[in-house]
Amino acid sequence: MPPSRMFDAADIATLAEPLELLRTDRCTLVAPNRIAYQPMEGNDAAPDGSPSPVTVARYLERAAGGAGIDFVEALAVSPEGKARGDQLVLRDATQRGFEWLVKKYRNLNVRTPLVFQLTHSGRFAADPVTPYPLADQAARLLTDADMARIQDELVSATRLAQECGADGIDFKHCHGYLFGALLGPANRARRGWPWGGETLEERARFFRETLGRMIEAVPADRFLYTLRLSAFEGIPGGFGSRDSTSAEEDETGAELKAFARLAEAAGIRLLNQSSGVPELTPLLVRQTNENPLGFFEHQRRARAMKESVHIPVVGSGYSYLKAGNNKLPGKDRAVKSLVHLGAQAIREGGVDLIGIGRQSLADPAFARKLLTGEADRIRWDTSCNQCAVSLRSGIHAGCVTYDRYYTDLFRRATRPI
Numbered sequence: 081m082p083p084s085r086m087f088d089a090a091d092i093a094t095l096a097e098p099l100e101l102l103r104t105d106r107c108t109l110v111a112p113n114r115i116a117y118q119p120m121e122g123n124d125a126a127p128d129g130s131p132s133p134v135t136v137a138r139y140l141e142r143a144a145g146g147a148g149i150d151f152v153e154a155l156a157v158s159p160e161g162k163a164r165g166d167q168l169v170l171r172d173a174t175q176r177g178f179e180w181l182v183k184k185y186r187n188l189n190v191r192t193p194l195v196f197q198l199t200h201s202g203r204f205a206a207d208p209v210t211p212y213p214l215a216d217q218a219a220r221l222l223t224d225a226d227m228a229r230i231q232d233e234l235v236s237a238t239r240l241a242q243e244c245g246a247d248g249i250d251f252k253h254c255h256g257y258l259f260g261a262l263l264g265p266a267n268r269a270r271r272g273w274p275w276g277g278e279t280l281e282e283r284a285r286f287f288r289e290t291l292g293r294m295i296e297a298v299p300a301d302r303f304l305y306t307l308r309l310s311a312f313e314g315i316p317g318g319f320g321s322r323d324s325t326s327a328e329e330d331e332t333g334a335e336l337k338a339f340a341r342l343a344e345a346a347g348i349r350l351l352n353q354s355s356g357v358p359e360l361t362p363l364l365v366r367q368t369n370e371n372p373l374g375f376f377e378h379q380r381r382a383r384a385m386k387e388s389v390h391i392p393v394v395g396s397g398y399s400y401l402k403a404g405n406n407k408l409p410g411k412d413r414a415v416k417s418l419v420h421l422g423a424q425a426i427r428e429g430g431v432d433l434i435g436i437g438r439q440s441l442a443d444p445a446f447a448r449k450l451l452t453g454e455a456d457r458i459r460w461d462t463s464c465n466q467c468a469v470s471l472r473s474g475i476h477a478g479c480v481t482y483d484r485y486y487t488d489l490f491r492r493a494t495r496p497i
């Protein structure tokens with residue numbers, strides 16, 4: 081059967097190509113195709129932060145979807161690090177639940193590398209904390225003792241991830257949460273603060289030291305270390321800004337490229353580009369009909385990263401493209417579809433894998449359907465963003481458009497009183 085009547089066979093073949101992610105004497109890790117399922121928080125943990133039956137059901141659907149690499153959503157490394165009440169937490173007390181999740185996943189899928197994303201929510205935690213004083217928000221200044229504790233928690237979560245059967249961890253440096261916030265030029269104002277400074281090297285000290293300790297605990301010859309970065313946050317002094325007070329992008333990408341190189345040198349083996357801070361600059365993170373051209377900004381930043389390193393780069397922003405029914409310039413849907421622009425970006429060396437976020441919620445079987453001749457049956461993302469609204473409203477987040485469970489929850493939560 082032809083791979084698809086909707087898309088060019090050469091494009092499908094590009095997306096179906098495997099990619100080696102790690103090869104050492106101890107371990108070989110291969111992405112079976114070029115479609116990365118992005119980390120997508122479901123806010124549906126059990127009260128102690130373990131995966132609940134709803135969480136496990138979500139990941140079993142993803143497992144059956146056959147992605148090239150599957151990033152498990154942001155796992156807080158402590159209850160204090162959560163941004164949302166029902167966020168998952170990876171710590172000793174929840175280890176059994178994550179072991180169970182991986183075991184069930186592996187019963188369905190032994191090929192897709194599974195990578196746990198680790199985070200601390202910083203200024204977006206329930207009790208907000210920050211490395212430097214914020215102009216627009218009250219948050220407690222982090223102390224050295226806090227940083228030492230968070231570092232220990234990250235190392236411990238890395239060990240737990242490996243014991244649970246994950247193939248790697250993603251060190252979350254995107255979307256305005258704590259670790260990305262350390263990197264931005266605003267993190268230089270605090271006198272005597274050892275985790276910031278004028279230079280990027282100083283601001284990356286926490287990253288470097290922590291990754292070094294993670295790798296000591298779980299060597300990088302048997303475990304994949306990845307990093308997701310907001311290449312430009314769009315907030316004053318955020319990463320990618322011109323200076324410590326500006327919210328304008330430094331279009332030379334000097335610190336972006338320098339950080340990508342620094343991350344590779346420190347042991348990161350895959351970079352995942354994102355942009356923006358969902359709570360403050362959501363249009364930089366996700367495209368809708370309001371900001372279709374943001375897709376090209378994602379592409380430009382991913383390319384800047386890719387040109388700086390020798391490790392694979394995942395691109396973001398693809399869900400909005402759909403089967404070509406988007407507001408990008410041009411009338412020919414085939415040439416502006418997710419499939420064509422994704423395959424083209426890979427062929428041209430702009431990215432190595434295409435990351436899909438909302439599309440993985442709309443249809444967790446997306447990769448399998450696309451690559452096995454069932455593209456006509458794909459449920460395409462509508463970019464309605466109600467999954468993001470669900471997350472912000474504190475209810476379980478999933479596809480409100482196609483999944484009855486989430487449609488009903490969303491209706492109940494947003495019903496006028």
Ligand SMILES: Cc1cc2nc3c(=O)[nH]c(=O)nc-3n(C[C@H](O)[C@H](O)[C@H](O)COP(=O)(O)O)c2cc1C
Pocket residue numbers: 118119120121122153154197252254255308354365366367396397398399400435436437438439467468471477478
């Ligand atoms: C409901 C929801 C949950 C998300 N959870 C995470 C997360 O846990 N970690 C992360 O790095 N990004 C998260 N994101 C961002 C997505 O991974 C992705 O970058 C964004 O949706 C844009 O990609 P898309 O256009 O393919 O959806 C989330 C986005 C949404 C809408």
